[in-house]
Amino acid sequence: MKNYHMSPDEFRKQGKQMIDWIADYYENLEKYPVLSQVKPGEIKNQLPVTAPANSESIEQIMADVNSIIMPGITHWQSPNFFAYFPSNSSGPSVLGDLLSSGLGVQGMLWATSPSCTELETRVLDWLAEMLQLPERFKSSSAGGAVIQDTASSAALSAVLAAREKKTNYQTNDTGNLGNLVAYVSSQTHSSLEKAVKIAGIGKNNLRLIEVDENLAMRADLLEAAIQKDLQAGLIPFFVCATVGSTSTNAMDPLTEIGRICQTHQLWMHIDAAMSGTAAICPEHRHFLNGIELADSFSFNPHKWMFTNFDCNCFFVADRSALIKTLSILPEYLKNQATESGAVCDYRDWHIQLGRRFRSLKLWFVIRHYGVNGLRYHIQEHIRLAQQFAGWILSSNDFALAAPAPLNLVCFAHKNGNDFNRKLLETINNSGKMYFTHTIIDGKYILRMCFGQTNTTEEHVRQAWETIQETAKKLT
Amino acid sequence: MKNYHMSPDEFRKQGKQMIDWIADYYENLEKYPVLSQVKPGEIKNQLPVTAPANSESIEQIMADVNSIIMPGITHWQSPNFFAYFPSNSSGPSVLGDLLSSGLGVQGMLWATSPSCTELETRVLDWLAEMLQLPERFKSSSAGGAVIQDTASSAALSAVLAAREKKTNYQTNDTGNLGNLVAYVSSQTHSSLEKAVKIAGIGKNNLRLIEVDENLAMRADLLEAAIQKDLQAGLIPFFVCATVGSTSTNAMDPLTEIGRICQTHQLWMHIDAAMSGTAAICPEHRHFLNGIELADSFSFNPHKWMFTNFDCNCFFVADRSALIKTLSILPEYLKNQATESGAVCDYRDWHIQLGRRFRSLKLWFVIRHYGVNGLRYHIQEHIRLAQQFAGWILSSNDFALAAPAPLNLVCFAHKNGNDFNRKLLETINNSGKMYFTHTIIDGKYILRMCFGQTNTTEEHVRQAWETIQETAKKLT
Numbered sequence: 050m051k052n053y054h055m056s057p058d059e060f061r062k063q064g065k066q067m068i069d070w071i072a073d074y075y076e077n078l079e080k081y082p083v084l085s086q087v088k089p090g091e092i093k094n095q096l097p098v099t100a101p102a103n104s105e106s107i108e109q110i111m112a113d114v115n116s117i118i119m120p121g122i123t124h125w126q127s128p129n130f131f132a133y134f135p136s137n138s139s140g141p142s143v144l145g146d147l148l149s150s151g152l153g154v155q156g157m158l159w160a161t162s163p164s165c166t167e168l169e170t171r172v173l174d175w176l177a178e179m180l181q182l183p184e185r186f187k188s189s190s191a192g193g194a195v196i197q198d199t200a201s202s203a204a205l206s207a208v209l210a211a212r213e214k215k216t217n218y219q220t221n222d223t224g225n226l227g228n229l230v231a232y233v234s235s236q237t238h239s240s241l242e243k244a245v246k247i248a249g250i251g252k253n254n255l256r257l258i259e260v261d262e263n264l265a266m267r268a269d270l271l272e273a274a275i276q277k278d279l280q281a282g283l284i285p286f287f288v289c290a291t292v293g294s295t296s297t298n299a300m301d302p303l304t305e306i307g308r309i310c311q312t313h314q315l316w317m318h319i320d321a322a323m324s325g326t327a328a329i330c331p332e333h334r335h336f337l338n339g340i341e342l343a344d345s346f347s348f349n350p351h352k353w354m355f356t357n358f359d360c361n362c363f364f365v366a367d368r369s370a371l372i373k374t375l376s377i378l379p380e381y382l383k384n385q386a387t388e389s390g391a392v393c394d395y396r397d398w399h400i401q402l403g404r405r406f407r408s409l410k411l412w413f414v415i416r417h418y419g420v421n422g423l424r425y426h427i428q429e430h431i432r433l434a435q436q437f438a439g440w441i442l443s444s445n446d447f448a449l450a451a452p453a454p455l456n457l458v459c460f461a462h463k464n465g466n467d468f469n470r471k472l473l474e475t476i477n478n479s480g481k482m483y484f485t486h487t488i489i490d491g492k493y494i495l496r497m498c499f500g501q502t503n504t505t506e507e508h509v510r511q512a513w514e515t516i517q518e519t520a521k522k523l524t
Numbered sequence: 525m526k527n528y529h530m531s532p533d534e535f536r537k538q539g540k541q542m543i544d545w546i547a548d549y550y551e552n553l554e555k556y557p558v559l560s561q562v563k564p565g566e567i568k569n570q571l572p573v574t575a576p577a578n579s580e581s582i583e584q585i586m587a588d589v590n591s592i593i594m595p596g597i598t599h600w601q602s603p604n605f606f607a608y609f610p611s612n613s614s615g616p617s618v619l620g621d622l623l624s625s626g627l628g629v630q631g632m633l634w635a636t637s638p639s640c641t642e643l644e645t646r647v648l649d650w651l652a653e654m655l656q657l658p659e660r661f662k663s664s665s666a667g668g669a670v671i672q673d674t675a676s677s678a679a680l681s682a683v684l685a686a687r688e689k690k691t692n693y694q695t696n697d698t699g700n701l702g703n704l705v706a707y708v709s710s711q712t713h714s715s716l717e718k719a720v721k722i723a724g725i726g727k728n729n730l731r732l733i734e735v736d737e738n739l740a741m742r743a744d745l746l747e748a749a750i751q752k753d754l755q756a757g758l759i760p761f762f763v764c765a766t767v768g769s770t771s772t773n774a775m776d777p778l779t780e781i782g783r784i785c786q787t788h789q790l791w792m793h794i795d796a797a798m799s800g801t802a803a804i805c806p807e808h809r810h811f812l813n814g815i816e817l818a819d820s821f822s823f824n825p826h827k828w829m830f831t832n833f834d835c836n837c838f839f840v841a842d843r844s845a846l847i848k849t850l851s852i853l854p855e856y857l858k859n860q861a862t863e864s865g866a867v868c869d870y871r872d873w874h875i876q877l878g879r880r881f882r883s884l885k886l887w888f889v890i891r892h893y894g895v896n897g898l899r900y901h902i903q904e905h906i907r908l909a910q911q912f913a914g915w916i917l918s919s920n921d922f923a924l925a926a927p928a929p930l931n932l933v934c935f936a937h938k939n940g941n942d943f944n945r946k947l948l949e950t951i952n953n954s955g956k957m958y959f960t961h962t963i964i965d966g967k968y969i970l971r972m973c974f975g976q977t978n979t980t981e982e983h984v985r986q987a988w989e990t991i992q993e994t995a996k997k998l999t
Contacts, residue, residue, distance in 0.1 A: 051900065053892075053893050053894075053897035053898075053900060053901060054614060054615070054830075054901075054977060054978065055614060055615025055616055055892065056615075057547040057548075057550040057551045058547070059615065060543070060546070060547050060550065060615040060618070060619075061543060061544060061547040063615065063619055064540075064543030064546070064547070064615075064618075064619060064622070065539075065540045065543050067543075067619050067622055067623060067626075068535070068536060068539030068540050068542075068543060068622075069536060070623075070626075071535070071539070071622070071623070071626035072532040072533070072535050072536040072539070073532075074626060074627070075532040075535065076532045084635070085635075085637060085638050085639070087638050089634070089638070089861065089864070089866040089867045090642070090866075091638070091642075092638050092639050092642035092643065093642035093643075093645060093646050096642075096643065096646045098646075098649070099650065099653060100650035100651075100653065100654055100890050100891075100894075100895050101890070101891055101894050101895065102894055102895050102896050103894040103896055103897070104891075104892060104893060104894040104896075104897050105891040105892065105894065107616065107619065107888075107892065109891070110616075110887070110888060110891050110892070114623070117639075118639045118643065118884075119639075120639075121637065121638040121639030121640075121642065121643075122627060122629055122637050122639055122640075123629060123635065123636050123637045123638075124629075125627075125628050125629050125630055125636070125637075126627070126628045133636075133856070133857075136628065136629075136630040136878070137628075138625070138628040139529060139530060140529070140530025140531075140534065140535040140538065140539075141530055141582065141585075142625075143535070143539075143622075143625045143626055143628075144535075144538055144539060144542050144582065146621075146622075146625045147539070147542055147543075147546070147618075147621075147622050147625065148542060148545075148546070148589070150613070150617075150618045150621045150622065150625075150832050151542075151545075151546035151549060151618055152549070152597060152600075152601070153600050153601045153611065153612075153613040153618075153832050153833065154597055154598060154599075154600050154611075155600055155611040155833050159564070160559070160560075160598065161598050161600070161608075162560060162596065162597050162598045162600075163560050163562050163564070163566070163567055163596040163598075164560070164567050164592075164593045164594075164595075164596030164597055165596075165597075167565070167566075167567035167568035167571075167596065168567065168568075168571065168593065168596075170568060171568050171571045171573075174573070175574065175575035176575075178574060178575065179575055198673060198876055198878075199876040199877060199878045200877075201875060201876045201877045201878075202875060202876055205722075205875065209722060212724075220721075220724065220726065221721040221726065221727060222726055222727045222728050223702065223726045223728055224700050224702045224704075224724055224725050224726025224728065224729055225699050225700045225702070225724035225726070226702055227698065227699045227700070227701055227702070229699075238854075239852040239853075239854040239857075239877075240852075240877055242852060243850070243852050243875075246695075246696040247680075247684060247722065247723065247875065248722065248723070248724050249687075249695065249699055249700035249723055249724015249725065250699050250724065251695065251696065251697055251698045251699025251700070252696060252697045253697050253698055253699070254699055295854070295856055296854075296855070296856050351878075355529075357625050357628050358628065358630050358878060358880055359876075359878060359880060375718070377714040377715075377717060377718050378714075379713075379714040379770070379771075380771070380961075380962050380963045381608070381770055381771055381960060381961070381962045381971070382608075382714075383961075384960075385949065386564065389564070391564040391565075392564045400676060400677060400680065400718075400722065400875065401673055401674040401676045401677055401834075402674060402675075402676045402714075402715055403611070403673075403674045403676075403826075403833060403834060405833055405834060409593075412585070413582075413585060415575050415576070416575075416576055416579075416580040416584070416585050417528075417530065417579060417580065417582065417585070418528050418579060419528075419575075419576050419577055419578040419579040419580065420575050420576065420577050421577050421578055421579075422528035422578070422579050423528075425526065425528060426528060426529075474860065485856060485859075486855075486856070486858075487855050487856045488855040496856070502529060503529065
């Protein structure tokens with residue numbers, strides 16, 4: 050029979066060459082400009098406008114990867130990547146992900162690969178313990194956890210479960226009636242606004258609570274806003290508290306917010322997308338104090354726990370609320386195992402039906418590093434950040450722009466917004482390193498986030514020199 | 525410095541062993557029971573309840589993969605997998621996905637890896653041409669396309685864009701007001717009901733239009749339902765037409781539905797999750813006739829185009845509607861390239877913010893096979909299905925239960941529901957092959973879907989023998 054498939058032998062050969070290519074890439078990462086220097090359209094214009102009619106070799110494809118694709122890569126795995134939040138990775142994670150791709154299972158139901166479901170449950174219970182989460186977030190309780198793609202999807206799931214729980218699971222039937230109100234701070238991640246829009250709640254029913262001098266949500270203003278809405282006949286239903294805001298790593302007061310949520314029976318979601326990982330270190334666990342009052346919690350091992358994108362862990366205290374909200378069971382998905390009630394079908398825990406075997410990479414990472422190894426590297430990133438913050442503090446030209454509780458340092462040169470913007474763009478366009486900005490109270494602020502897998506003290510020293518030298522040149 | 529990271533050399537060694545493991549797996553796939561035979565809890569109970577404190581070797585992890593994980597795998601890549609819709613894969617796809625994991629880029633913005641955005645745009649334009657989609661779905665027009673994870677997410681995006689376009693982009697602000705109505709058929713995929721619930725529209729505002737004897741949506745009943753809703757003061761806004769329903773591969777009348785949508789200015793979404801792939805064969809392109817009237821279209825190369833999960837392609841005729849619906853731009857994501865307006869930031873095209881470099885695997889697949897190679901294998905799957913349908917037709921004990929236009933055959937034994945259920949469960953529990961069921965008009969129907977990468981005529985002959993022999997034994 051004619052056959053265009055790649056044979057196992059050919060896969061063996063090409064796969065090993067790809068592994069070598071990736072290992073070479075890791076060895077040479079620092080030679081690339083961190084931020085891609087191409088112009089819009091430059092990559093696309095080098096790619097044929099039509100698909101090839103006939104088969105091309107992997108060698109041809111890899112030649113194009115080298116000549117066309119690579120110049121258009123911004124190197125998230127470079128040790129000189131300090132932008133946004135990191136999306137760090139590691140050898141064991143890539144191996145686990147490769148195994149997942151190779152097995153090619155689709156874990157929508159327990160039956161469609163019991164290991165996909167059960168390994169996920171077990172590894173998430175491991176994480177609950179590593180983070181010292183309350184028992185209610187473990188699978189042995191009424192709660193549990195699931196791997197989602199991103200914190201955005203987790204936040205949407207939380208908003209939806211909160212919406213349904215508040216309305217006795219009626220909104221799924223009736224549609225939203227325009228009287229539900231959600232609360233976040235002015236510093237909460239944009240994905241919450243997006244979730245509120247998607248869920249049909251409407252941005253007008255999202256209150257942006259003001260923050261204190263540390264950019265943390267003011268619990269007194271939250272309480273006041275809830276009171277005002279209640280008096281107006283509206284129905285408060287959801288609050289998102291943030292552990293480590295994207296802009297500046299601000300920490301909302303979980304316990305105070307949690308008590309308010311309990312009083313008014315609001316769903317409390319905690320978004321700890323990057324900073325949640327710090328809680329595996331006992332000395333940083335205090336940032337999660339108050340989580341015992343939360344209904345849901347999410348953090349991303351794909352940001353700061355050496356697990357390649359995508360991997361968000363979403364914990365809920367009442368899994369039945371989530372499942373009742375998102376469950377759909379058409380005939381063609383029914384099966385003996387599901388009907389027995391003895392198994393968990395994760396497709397009822399998120400927006401999508403189909404799902405990858407993502408727990409493999411997380412399992413590989415946790416076992417390769419061990420909890421102690423993970424702690425060591427997280428502590429090292431925090432040490433580097435604190436050292437950098439110290440340099441800023443002792444500088445005459447730069448000043449800290451916000452508290453730096455963990456691995457993100459926000460700072461600015463004294464010469465004002467235009468100067469800082471120019472400083473950032475000049476450095477990023479040099480390709481030497483990549484960092485990004487935010488705006489606080491109208492001030493253009495530089496952000497350095499320390500979380501790339503291979504960043505060492507030497508890279509941070511070099512970054513600080515680059516920043517100082519470039520500032521001098523621009524002065 | 526102490527360091528728990530895997531070195532590039534160690535990655536080289538372990539990666540090649542993993543490639544060998546996967547190649548061995550491919551060579552031995554037929555030796556495994558297709559449907560995992562484990563009991564609930566059997567996998568989880570073998571995994572330690574606590575994460576390891578200290579590092580473990582990849583060899584230890586792989587020993588557990590072999591002894592604990594593998595028995596709990598349902599082998600989607602087995603040539604004897606005929607269940608659900610396939611989730612097929614191929615060597616070049618796994619290589620492309622491995623490259624994506626190795627690069628570890630997060631393509632939320634053009635700037636965070638221009639190649640991730642521009643390769644995606646180009647490859648989706650290739651697909652638009654391969655499927656003979658209207659020009660309006662190409663990036664050179666007012667439309668365009670994006671890779672999403674699943675057809676569920678694409679359907680939700682379509683519902684949201686439709687909701688906003690119909691309400692002048694006000695619902696994002698006001699919340700849904702309870703008067704929007706969506707239309708699907710009784711055979712439409714459950715993800716549409718889920719999307720309507722998520723979007724705050726409510727199931728009560730979702731009309732399930734009845735189907736004809738071929739299980740296709742009746743356009744006359746759609747028109748009647750719209751008229752009734754209009755008379756009741758409601759606002760029809762969205763119709764989903766299906767090309768290849770999950771239950772039986774039924775084909776909705778696109779042109780008639782499209783004309784109704786145009787008359788009433790409703791958003792027409794086409795869900796062709798599996799069967800869309802058939803349209804790359806000129807002789808099957810007619811199933812998409814009428815798509816020139818659609819506002820959006822989605823299909824999954826991760827189902828039937830040798831691209832490993834996840835990979836959904838979502839096309840829209842008016843990208844501005846989608847972007848206006850889903851765009852969020854906080855300060856910390858602003859950058860020169862975005863502000864120039866010259867680039868496309870795909871994070872505005874879907875629910876999530878972060879995104880994998882998924883176009884790599886699709887690019888690898890299309891180039892490895894070439895359009896002709898892809899066509900050949902799709903045609904071969906359809907041939908195998910039609911041959912199987914012929915055997916059913918000429919059988920005394922079995923009868924077709926629905927038309928089989930492409931690669932899905934629905935059939936039943938004459939002995940009734942209980943017998944068919946027992947037949948299915950007996951065969952699946954034998955591990956020899958895996959297929960699933962649906963219910964049509966109260967009848968328990970067996971489904972055989974022919975789309976696994978390595979399924980050959982020999983596997984199909986063997987499957988038919990197994991079905992016949994088991995039926996005889998159970999009679």
